[in-house]
Amino acid sequence: MSARPVLAVVGAGPRATGLVERLAANAPALYGDRPLDLHLIDPHPPGSGRIWRRDQSALLWMNSMAEDVTMFTDDTVRQEGPVRPGPALDAWAADVREGRTDCAEAAADPRIRAEIETLRGRDFPSRRLQGAYLRWVYARSVAALPPAVTVHEHRDLALRVTGPRDGRQLVHLAGRPEPLAADLVVLTLGHLDAGPDGEQRALSAFARRHGLVHLPPDFTADSDLGVLPAGEPVIVRGLGLAFIDLMVLLTEGRGGRYENGAYVPSGREPVLYAGSRRGIPYRAKIGYGLQGERPPLPRFFGPERAAELLDRPQPLHFRREIWPYIDKELGHAHYHRLFTAHPERTAAGRAAFEEKYAAAEPGSAALRDLIADAVPDPADRLDLAALDRPLDGVRHASLDGLQEAVRAHIEADLARRHDPGHSEDLAVFLGLLSVYGTLVRLGDTGNEWHGFFSYLASGPPGPRLRQLLALSRAGVVRFLGAGTTVEADEERGVFRASSSTVPGERVEARALVEARLPGPAPGRTRSSLLRTLHADGAAVTATGLLAVDPGDGRILDRSGRPHPRRFALGPHTAARAGGAFTRPRTGGPAFAQNDATARTALTLLRDLHPDPGD
Incomplete structure (x- = not known):
């Protein structure tokens, strides 16, 4: 040796x-x-x-x-x-x-x-x-x-x-x-x-019994997408980055092209019926750089807060014990930028606001009242719950109506994420990175944070979402809505998808793709x-x-x-x-x-x- x-x-x-x-x-x-x-x-x-x-x-x-x-x-x-x-x-x-x-x-x-x-x-x-x-x-x-x-x-x-x-x-x-x-x-x-969990094994077994296609969670670039036939409906669960890869490989990857913002099909594409828990794709990558003063980070969720949390009985409850400080930290980044770069949209002095913001308890009514008084337009206030689940409580009578609504959401998101007039969004992005650095000290805090971070901070390039809009208008992609669920119909031998956004609507397909990475x-x-x-x-x-x-x-x-x-x-x-x-x-x-x-x-x-x- x-x-x-x-x-x-x-x-x-x-x-x-x-x-x-x-x-x-x-x-x-x-x-x-x-x-x-x-x-x-x-x-x-x-x-x-x-x-x-x-x-x-x-x-x-x-x-x-x-x-x-x-x-x-x-x-x-x-x-x-x-x-x-x-x-x-x-x-x-x-x-x-x-x-x-x-x-x-x-x-x-x-x-x-x-x-x-x-x-x-x-x-x-x-x-x-x-x-x-x-x-x-x-x-x-x-x-x-x-x-x-x-x-x-x-x-x-x-x-x-x-x-x-x-x-x-x-x-x-x-x-x-x-x-x-x-x-x-x-x-x-x-x-x-990772191998399939119980649900995925059952779906794969169902697919084998009925001669269907089921692609479980995997790296999209390594999946055998050739088994998805042209022109037929395919149910897709997941609207994150794995979905974007799938979308690209089944459209441009099969010979389609974009001309003047419209998609020209090759005829070899399947029709993708895509849904997820949120029912919308991840937020677009921000398309501008930060000019001027950066928010001082971390402020309310840094090493000292991590040490204090680690002194509490373990394990920590993420939503009750950690999330309020994350919310306050991201709010600090948002309002610091709003007051420094866009003061015309505020109704209070910066110094007085920051002093009262620092003193207020995370998640308290006093904090919400302070923000409401200082920031007149609700659109200028940071509402993480609304950002995270914009389709919560939304209902549509038909899938056709949902398509227009989701396209409008994507268009609005693209416009905002490329508008330096909303540079508080970039400040929040920097806050998200800072929070990640602190959370590492706490160990495994569950999957909720990582899903939220990926959705808000690690979304697709703007051009990809513009392509998604074109595919939607061409009928190659159809949105299913939030709370998407999939059933295996033994009697008919098909997969059936539905969502809470369009009650009563069902989509049937002989192929199901799980557009996400395997979990640990x-x-x-x-x-x-x-x-x-x-x-x-x-x-x-x-x-x-x-x-x-x-x-x-x-x-x-x-x-x-x-x-x-x-x-x-x-x-x-x-x-x-x-x-x-x-x-x-x-x-x-x-x-x-x-x-x-x-x-x-x-x-x-x-x-x-x-x-x-x-």
Whole structure:
């Protein structure tokens, strides 16, 4: 067995890339010139991983503008390690265009080069272009490691991790007869596949009995959409980003095109009857930048509030104990911007309002009265419940009437999200990012927050919603409404969908698509590595996430003890932080997590293998 220190990272996508970048940044101060073998294990290419791989349709976009995507820290990240600045995606593309940065991938692939040539800051890049950026960041981060660090890449699947708490860990790989021995293991697995739950198994069995099509939750880019026949109705549950991918691949992906804002069908499209709990798509990405003063964040939901909440009896009740502070924090961002950028829409002095706002109890009648007196137009007040569920209590006599109403909602949302005159919306977006950073400290607070955040802050590009409008007008997409439910009709051998928005209306189809990602579940994950960790005593939260120490990412056992040699980062953990990359100058909670884990790992490796000269 080698005496050299060994760190194994399982998963080599963007989260692992961020960890490597932090290892490189912190190694000079914490690790010096000691030797280290760094093993990165992933069946997909390092840097981009599965989601951002090159071999996918160019029709699939990111849902962020190029100027809003960075993999590098700045002074807004609350971390102990040094800041190592680097270019955001748009600046990187400009550097490649103008010859300041080499990109072998752009030289080798004319499709990537062509996109780089035209990309500007407010464009929405393809996912495969983002993959090229991520692979460049990975290569740069590896090159920045100290000379005594040797990187080993394994295009392989990790099956399980074994080993004693106080000894070397063994990483068992599918394509290697002997396990890889490592001092420390970090899991950066990203989003994982999961098997169907009870409802999905029953629907699939029903589909098999009757010769129907049922596509359970999956990554849309990896689904076999060829089984959905042209011209036939398809019920779709979900109107989030997975739905947008589905919409694109079944329309443009089948030869349709857009002309002068209208959709021209190819004749190969199915008819998508789409519904969800909300009955409307996610809110559009905001289409302008913030000018002037930023709201000071966090204000009412920061580290001090997190510490106070952690002192309360656990587990915390999200809606009762956490949500009121989130509501007040987002309101602070909203009204700070309204008073500073749009004072003509207020009826009070800013200083007096802020003093009374700070003193008012979250969610209290006094707070609501204060806002009503200071902000005359209800449309200028922040109402998170109305934003979240605009179809609650709305009823339509027919599906035809609903189509016009949902199109009007989307058009109004697009107009507002591209109007700097409503820049308080962008302030709320910044508040959402700040809240995410604080929630990471609280561990798993349930799925309610993540669904709300994705709906309000991580929606599709504006152009995608304009395409959805065109598809709706062309009859290729039909909205079902809120509270969509699906039944399996054994007698007729069809799926039947209905909603609370259009009582009495039913849609029948021989195909059902669940347009959403699989949820985390220890009993259903297709990752044998996670299944064996759970069986070996790793703790799992009530929502199926791997329990980790929010401070440094060490995996917790069922008694709450952190494992001294195993770490985990990413969406499969209770400390999920919203994404492996983020907007520049927005704090980047994932970056701070990467920094803490890198620093802890380097310190442990140094202590496990002391330099004789120390």
